[in-house]
Amino acid sequence: NYASGARAAALAQARAVSGVAEVWLYSAEPCRDAALRQEFRLLEIPDGGGLRLLSRPTRQVLRDGDVSFAGKLLRLAYAVLAHIGLESVLPKALLRRNMAAAFETFDTIFVVSEASKMREFVSRCRHPGKIQWIHTDYAAWRELNEWTRAVTKNDAALYRRFDAIVCLNKTLREKFLAVYPQFADKTLAVPNPVFRGEIRERAKAPLTVPVDERVCNLITIGRLEREKRYDRLLDIAAELKKRGFAFRWYFAGSGPLYEDIRRRRDALGLGPCVTLTGYMENPCPLLARCNALVLFSEYEGTPVTIDEAKTLGVPVIANDVGGVREMLEDGRYGKITGGDDSFIKLITQL
Structure with missing residues:
Protein backbone atom coordinates (compact mmCIF):
# COMPACT_ATOMS: atom_id res chain seq x y z
CA ASN A 1 0.00 0.00 0.00
CA TYR A 2 2.97 2.37 -0.28
CA ALA A 3 4.48 3.50 -3.55
CA SER A 4 7.34 1.22 -4.58
CA GLY A 5 8.64 -0.76 -7.51
CA ALA A 6 7.41 -3.98 -5.90
CA ARG A 7 3.90 -2.56 -5.64
CA ALA A 8 3.95 -1.51 -9.30
CA ALA A 9 5.22 -4.94 -10.31
CA ALA A 10 2.61 -6.74 -8.23
CA LEU A 11 -0.19 -4.71 -9.80
CA ALA A 12 1.20 -5.39 -13.29
CA GLN A 13 1.19 -9.09 -12.47
CA ALA A 14 -2.40 -8.84 -11.20
CA ARG A 15 -3.48 -7.09 -14.42
CA ALA A 16 -1.83 -9.78 -16.53
CA VAL A 17 -3.52 -12.58 -14.57
CA SER A 18 -6.89 -10.81 -14.64
CA GLY A 19 -7.16 -11.72 -18.33
CA VAL A 20 -7.67 -15.38 -17.42
CA ALA A 21 -9.01 -15.28 -13.86
CA GLU A 22 -11.03 -13.22 -11.40
CA VAL A 23 -8.43 -11.39 -9.29
CA TRP A 24 -8.96 -10.15 -5.74
CA LEU A 25 -6.47 -8.07 -3.75
CA TYR A 26 -5.82 -8.19 -0.03
CA SER A 27 -3.65 -6.05 2.23
CA ALA A 28 -3.73 -5.70 6.01
CA GLU A 29 -3.67 -1.93 5.41
CA PRO A 30 -6.85 -0.28 4.07
CA CYS A 31 -6.78 0.64 0.38
CA ARG A 32 -6.96 4.42 -0.14
CA ASP A 33 -6.48 4.24 -3.91
CA ALA A 34 -9.86 4.96 -5.51
CA ALA A 35 -8.68 3.84 -8.98
CA LEU A 36 -7.49 0.52 -7.56
CA ARG A 37 -10.87 0.00 -5.92
CA GLN A 38 -12.56 0.42 -9.28
CA GLU A 39 -10.13 -1.88 -11.11
CA PHE A 40 -10.06 -4.86 -8.72
CA ARG A 41 -12.20 -6.62 -6.18
CA LEU A 42 -10.82 -6.11 -2.68
CA LEU A 43 -10.99 -8.61 0.15
CA GLU A 44 -11.57 -6.38 3.16
CA ILE A 45 -11.49 -7.76 6.69
CA PRO A 46 -12.10 -5.37 9.63
CA ASP A 47 -8.83 -4.15 11.19
CA GLY A 48 -6.89 -6.46 8.88
CA GLY A 49 -7.91 -9.42 11.00
CA GLY A 50 -6.10 -7.80 13.94
CA LEU A 51 -2.77 -7.46 12.12
CA ARG A 52 -3.16 -3.71 11.64
CA LEU A 53 -3.08 -3.16 15.39
CA LEU A 54 0.02 -5.31 15.78
CA SER A 55 1.85 -3.42 13.03
CA ARG A 56 1.58 -0.11 14.89
CA PRO A 57 4.25 1.01 17.42
CA THR A 58 3.39 -0.05 20.98
CA ARG A 59 3.57 3.46 22.44
CA GLN A 60 1.32 4.81 19.71
CA VAL A 61 -1.33 2.16 20.46
CA LEU A 62 -1.17 2.76 24.21
CA ARG A 63 -1.67 6.51 23.74
CA ASP A 64 -4.54 6.12 21.25
CA GLY A 65 -7.83 6.84 22.96
CA ASP A 66 -9.75 5.07 20.19
CA VAL A 67 -8.08 1.71 20.93
CA SER A 68 -9.97 -0.41 23.45
CA PHE A 69 -8.37 -1.71 26.66
CA ALA A 70 -8.43 -5.22 25.15
CA GLY A 71 -6.67 -3.92 22.05
CA LYS A 72 -3.95 -2.30 24.13
CA LEU A 73 -3.45 -5.52 26.10
CA LEU A 74 -3.18 -7.40 22.80
CA ARG A 75 -0.47 -5.03 21.54
CA LEU A 76 1.44 -5.28 24.83
CA ALA A 77 1.27 -9.08 24.68
CA TYR A 78 2.65 -8.99 21.14
CA ALA A 79 5.55 -6.76 22.25
CA VAL A 80 6.42 -9.16 25.09
CA LEU A 81 6.23 -12.21 22.82
CA ALA A 82 8.38 -10.50 20.18
CA HIS A 83 10.96 -9.67 22.85
CA ILE A 84 11.37 -13.35 23.72
CA GLY A 85 11.45 -14.54 20.11
CA LEU A 86 7.80 -15.63 19.78
CA GLU A 87 6.59 -12.80 17.56
CA SER A 88 4.69 -15.13 15.22
CA VAL A 89 2.37 -16.60 17.86
CA LEU A 90 -0.27 -13.85 17.96
CA PRO A 91 -0.38 -13.13 14.20
CA LYS A 92 -0.91 -16.84 13.53
CA ALA A 93 -3.75 -17.05 16.04
CA LEU A 94 -5.46 -13.91 14.73
CA LEU A 95 -5.19 -15.03 11.12
CA ARG A 96 -6.62 -18.48 11.85
CA ARG A 97 -9.50 -17.03 13.85
CA ASN A 98 -10.46 -14.11 11.62
CA MET A 99 -9.41 -14.92 8.07
CA ALA A 100 -9.07 -18.63 7.37
CA ALA A 101 -12.62 -19.13 6.09
CA ALA A 102 -12.33 -16.29 3.56
CA PHE A 103 -8.95 -17.40 2.21
CA GLU A 104 -10.00 -21.04 1.80
CA THR A 105 -12.60 -19.97 -0.81
CA PHE A 106 -9.91 -19.03 -3.39
CA ASP A 107 -8.41 -21.39 -5.96
CA THR A 108 -4.95 -19.82 -5.87
CA ILE A 109 -3.23 -17.35 -3.56
CA PHE A 110 -0.19 -15.30 -4.61
CA VAL A 111 1.98 -13.81 -1.87
CA VAL A 112 3.72 -10.89 -3.54
CA SER A 113 6.40 -10.08 -0.95
CA GLU A 114 9.16 -12.24 0.47
CA ALA A 115 8.71 -10.34 3.77
CA SER A 116 4.91 -10.56 3.98
CA LYS A 117 3.36 -11.29 7.38
CA MET A 118 0.88 -13.43 5.44
CA ARG A 119 3.37 -16.06 4.24
CA GLU A 120 3.10 -18.44 7.20
CA PHE A 121 -0.69 -18.25 7.24
CA VAL A 122 -1.04 -18.75 3.47
CA SER A 123 1.38 -21.68 3.51
CA ARG A 124 -1.02 -23.55 5.80
CA CYS A 125 -4.18 -22.93 3.77
CA ARG A 126 -5.55 -26.32 2.67
CA HIS A 127 -7.60 -25.70 -0.47
CA PRO A 128 -5.87 -23.00 -2.57
CA GLY A 129 -2.74 -23.43 -4.64
CA LYS A 130 -0.01 -21.33 -3.04
CA ILE A 131 2.51 -19.25 -5.00
CA GLN A 132 5.27 -17.09 -3.52
CA TRP A 133 6.67 -14.26 -5.64
CA ILE A 134 10.30 -13.28 -4.93
CA HIS A 135 10.86 -9.68 -6.05
CA THR A 136 14.49 -9.24 -5.06
CA ASP A 137 17.91 -10.85 -4.91
CA TYR A 138 16.87 -13.18 -2.10
CA ALA A 139 20.38 -14.39 -1.24
CA ALA A 140 21.67 -10.82 -0.73
CA TRP A 141 18.51 -9.47 0.90
CA ARG A 142 18.20 -12.20 3.57
CA GLU A 143 21.65 -11.26 4.91
CA LEU A 144 21.09 -7.49 4.76
CA ASN A 145 20.44 -6.91 8.47
CA GLU A 146 19.07 -8.46 11.65
CA TRP A 147 15.47 -7.89 10.59
CA THR A 148 15.82 -9.69 7.23
CA ARG A 149 17.66 -12.56 8.92
CA ALA A 150 14.83 -12.86 11.46
CA VAL A 151 12.13 -12.69 8.77
CA THR A 152 13.74 -15.45 6.70
CA LYS A 153 15.03 -17.79 9.40
CA ASN A 154 12.19 -20.32 8.90
CA ASP A 155 11.89 -19.99 5.13
CA ALA A 156 13.18 -23.49 4.36
CA ALA A 157 10.24 -25.05 6.21
CA LEU A 158 7.78 -22.39 5.04
CA TYR A 159 8.53 -22.66 1.31
CA ARG A 160 8.24 -26.43 1.50
CA ARG A 161 4.49 -25.87 1.86
CA PHE A 162 4.19 -23.63 -1.22
CA ASP A 163 3.32 -25.14 -4.62
CA ALA A 164 5.48 -22.73 -6.64
CA ILE A 165 8.08 -20.04 -6.07
CA VAL A 166 8.43 -17.41 -8.79
CA CYS A 167 11.59 -15.35 -9.33
CA LEU A 168 11.70 -12.49 -11.81
CA ASN A 169 14.47 -13.76 -14.09
CA LYS A 170 16.95 -16.61 -14.48
CA THR A 171 19.67 -14.85 -12.51
CA LEU A 172 17.42 -14.32 -9.49
CA ARG A 173 16.24 -17.93 -9.71
CA GLU A 174 19.84 -19.15 -9.63
CA LYS A 175 20.60 -16.97 -6.61
CA PHE A 176 17.53 -18.22 -4.75
CA LEU A 177 18.41 -21.85 -5.51
CA ALA A 178 21.96 -21.29 -4.27
CA VAL A 179 20.30 -20.93 -0.85
CA TYR A 180 17.53 -23.54 -1.30
CA PRO A 181 18.56 -26.07 -3.99
CA GLN A 182 15.87 -28.46 -2.70
CA PHE A 183 13.19 -26.27 -4.32
CA ALA A 184 14.58 -26.43 -7.88
CA ASP A 185 11.62 -28.42 -9.25
CA LYS A 186 9.07 -25.81 -8.22
CA THR A 187 11.05 -22.57 -8.63
CA LEU A 188 10.32 -20.70 -11.87
CA ALA A 189 11.70 -17.63 -13.64
CA VAL A 190 8.81 -15.42 -14.84
CA PRO A 191 9.67 -11.80 -15.76
CA ASN A 192 7.41 -8.94 -14.82
CA PRO A 193 4.94 -8.13 -17.60
CA VAL A 194 5.97 -4.96 -19.43
CA PHE A 195 3.19 -2.92 -21.04
CA ARG A 196 5.33 -0.98 -23.50
CA GLY A 197 2.46 0.81 -25.22
CA GLU A 198 1.19 2.07 -21.87
CA ILE A 199 4.69 3.28 -20.90
CA ARG A 200 5.04 5.23 -24.16
CA GLU A 201 1.61 6.83 -23.65
CA ARG A 202 2.47 7.82 -20.08
CA ALA A 203 5.67 9.45 -21.33
CA LYS A 204 3.57 11.80 -23.49
CA ALA A 205 1.97 13.43 -20.44
Missing part, protein backbone atom coordinates in the same frame (compact mmCIF):
# COMPACT_ATOMS: atom_id res chain seq x y z
CA PRO A 206 2.99 17.04 -19.64
CA LEU A 207 6.20 17.54 -17.69
CA THR A 208 5.67 18.59 -14.07
CA VAL A 209 9.37 19.36 -13.51
CA PRO A 210 11.38 21.79 -15.69
CA VAL A 211 14.23 20.23 -17.72
CA ASP A 212 17.23 22.17 -19.11
CA GLU A 213 18.21 20.34 -22.28
CA ARG A 214 21.50 22.27 -22.48
CA VAL A 215 22.99 20.11 -19.70
CA CYS A 216 23.26 16.38 -19.06
CA ASN A 217 20.11 15.27 -17.27
CA LEU A 218 20.28 12.23 -14.98
CA ILE A 219 17.49 10.54 -13.07
CA THR A 220 17.28 8.06 -10.23
CA ILE A 221 13.80 6.72 -9.49
CA GLY A 222 12.99 4.90 -6.28
CA ARG A 223 12.13 5.05 -2.62
CA LEU A 224 14.46 7.26 -0.59
CA GLU A 225 15.83 4.42 1.52
CA ARG A 226 19.29 3.48 2.75
CA GLU A 227 19.75 0.49 0.42
CA LYS A 228 19.30 2.73 -2.65
CA ARG A 229 22.55 4.51 -1.62
CA TYR A 230 21.54 8.09 -2.32
CA ASP A 231 24.48 9.08 -0.10
CA ARG A 232 26.87 7.65 -2.70
CA LEU A 233 24.96 9.35 -5.52
CA LEU A 234 25.40 12.70 -3.76
CA ASP A 235 29.14 12.02 -3.48
CA ILE A 236 29.25 11.35 -7.22
CA ALA A 237 27.26 14.52 -7.89
CA ALA A 238 29.69 16.55 -5.77
CA GLU A 239 32.64 15.21 -7.74
CA LEU A 240 30.90 15.95 -11.05
CA LYS A 241 30.32 19.52 -9.91
CA LYS A 242 33.94 19.83 -8.79
CA ARG A 243 35.08 18.79 -12.27
CA GLY A 244 32.89 21.43 -13.89
CA PHE A 245 30.54 18.95 -15.55
CA ALA A 246 27.20 20.58 -16.44
CA PHE A 247 24.36 18.38 -15.21
CA ARG A 248 21.04 18.22 -13.44
CA TRP A 249 20.21 15.11 -11.41
CA TYR A 250 16.63 14.28 -10.47
CA PHE A 251 15.93 12.08 -7.44
CA ALA A 252 12.35 11.00 -8.15
CA GLY A 253 10.73 9.45 -5.13
CA SER A 254 9.70 9.81 -1.52
CA GLY A 255 10.64 7.89 1.59
CA PRO A 256 11.99 8.01 5.13
CA LEU A 257 15.33 9.58 4.16
CA TYR A 258 13.91 12.54 2.23
CA GLU A 259 14.93 15.17 4.80
CA ASP A 260 18.35 13.59 5.43
CA ILE A 261 19.08 13.59 1.70
CA ARG A 262 17.85 17.16 1.30
CA ARG A 263 20.07 18.39 4.16
CA ARG A 264 23.14 16.58 2.82
CA ARG A 265 22.48 17.88 -0.69
CA ASP A 266 22.35 21.44 0.63
CA ALA A 267 25.46 20.95 2.82
CA LEU A 268 27.38 19.86 -0.30
CA GLY A 269 26.16 22.93 -2.21
CA LEU A 270 24.29 20.77 -4.72
CA GLY A 271 20.96 22.61 -4.65
CA PRO A 272 21.37 23.93 -8.24
CA CYS A 273 22.39 20.48 -9.50
CA VAL A 274 20.22 17.95 -7.65
CA THR A 275 16.41 18.16 -7.62
CA LEU A 276 14.33 16.15 -5.16
CA THR A 277 11.01 15.83 -6.95
CA GLY A 278 9.18 13.96 -4.20
CA TYR A 279 6.79 11.16 -5.09
CA MET A 280 5.82 11.09 -8.77
CA GLU A 281 2.78 9.09 -9.83
CA ASN A 282 4.14 9.12 -13.38
CA PRO A 283 7.90 9.69 -13.76
CA CYS A 284 7.90 8.63 -17.43
CA PRO A 285 7.71 12.15 -18.98
CA LEU A 286 10.77 13.17 -16.96
CA LEU A 287 12.60 9.88 -17.59
CA ALA A 288 12.05 10.21 -21.35
CA ARG A 289 13.86 13.57 -21.36
CA CYS A 290 16.90 12.40 -19.39
CA ASN A 291 20.24 11.22 -20.76
CA ALA A 292 20.50 8.27 -18.38
CA LEU A 293 18.80 6.39 -15.57
CA VAL A 294 21.33 5.85 -12.76
CA LEU A 295 20.92 3.17 -10.06
CA PHE A 296 23.42 2.56 -7.23
CA SER A 297 21.44 0.12 -5.06
CA GLU A 298 23.03 -2.36 -2.65
CA TYR A 299 20.58 -4.99 -3.86
CA GLU A 300 17.75 -5.17 -6.39
CA GLY A 301 15.44 -7.61 -8.06
CA THR A 302 14.43 -6.51 -11.54
CA PRO A 303 13.62 -2.78 -11.22
CA VAL A 304 10.49 -1.65 -13.05
CA THR A 305 12.30 1.60 -13.83
CA ILE A 306 14.79 -0.29 -16.03
CA ASP A 307 11.94 -1.71 -18.11
CA GLU A 308 10.58 1.83 -18.47
CA ALA A 309 13.99 3.20 -19.48
CA LYS A 310 14.51 0.42 -22.04
CA THR A 311 11.08 1.11 -23.54
CA LEU A 312 11.80 4.84 -23.82
CA GLY A 313 15.32 4.41 -25.20
CA VAL A 314 17.05 5.88 -22.13
CA PRO A 315 20.47 4.30 -21.32
CA VAL A 316 20.95 2.78 -17.87
CA ILE A 317 24.03 3.00 -15.64
CA ALA A 318 23.77 0.58 -12.72
CA ASN A 319 25.51 -1.59 -10.17
CA ASP A 320 25.87 -5.29 -10.92
CA VAL A 321 23.25 -6.43 -8.42
CA GLY A 322 20.26 -8.76 -8.51
CA GLY A 323 18.89 -9.35 -11.98
CA VAL A 324 20.12 -6.06 -13.45
CA ARG A 325 22.83 -7.49 -15.73
CA GLU A 326 20.33 -9.86 -17.35
CA MET A 327 17.83 -7.01 -17.82
CA LEU A 328 20.46 -4.92 -19.62
CA GLU A 329 21.36 -7.90 -21.81
CA ASP A 330 25.08 -7.55 -21.02
CA GLY A 331 25.34 -3.96 -22.18
CA ARG A 332 22.76 -3.67 -24.93
CA TYR A 333 20.57 -1.28 -22.91
CA GLY A 334 23.17 0.28 -20.63
CA LYS A 335 26.34 -0.14 -18.64
CA ILE A 336 27.11 -2.23 -15.57
CA THR A 337 29.71 -0.61 -13.35
CA GLY A 338 31.11 -0.65 -9.83
CA GLY A 339 32.67 2.15 -7.78
CA ASP A 340 32.24 5.93 -7.84
CA ASP A 341 35.01 6.51 -10.39
CA SER A 342 33.39 4.13 -12.89
CA PHE A 343 30.04 5.89 -12.53
CA ILE A 344 31.66 9.29 -13.00
CA LYS A 345 33.53 8.16 -16.11
CA LEU A 346 30.38 6.75 -17.73
CA ILE A 347 28.30 9.82 -16.86
CA THR A 348 30.84 12.25 -18.30
CA GLN A 349 30.91 10.20 -21.51
CA LEU A 350 27.15 10.63 -22.12
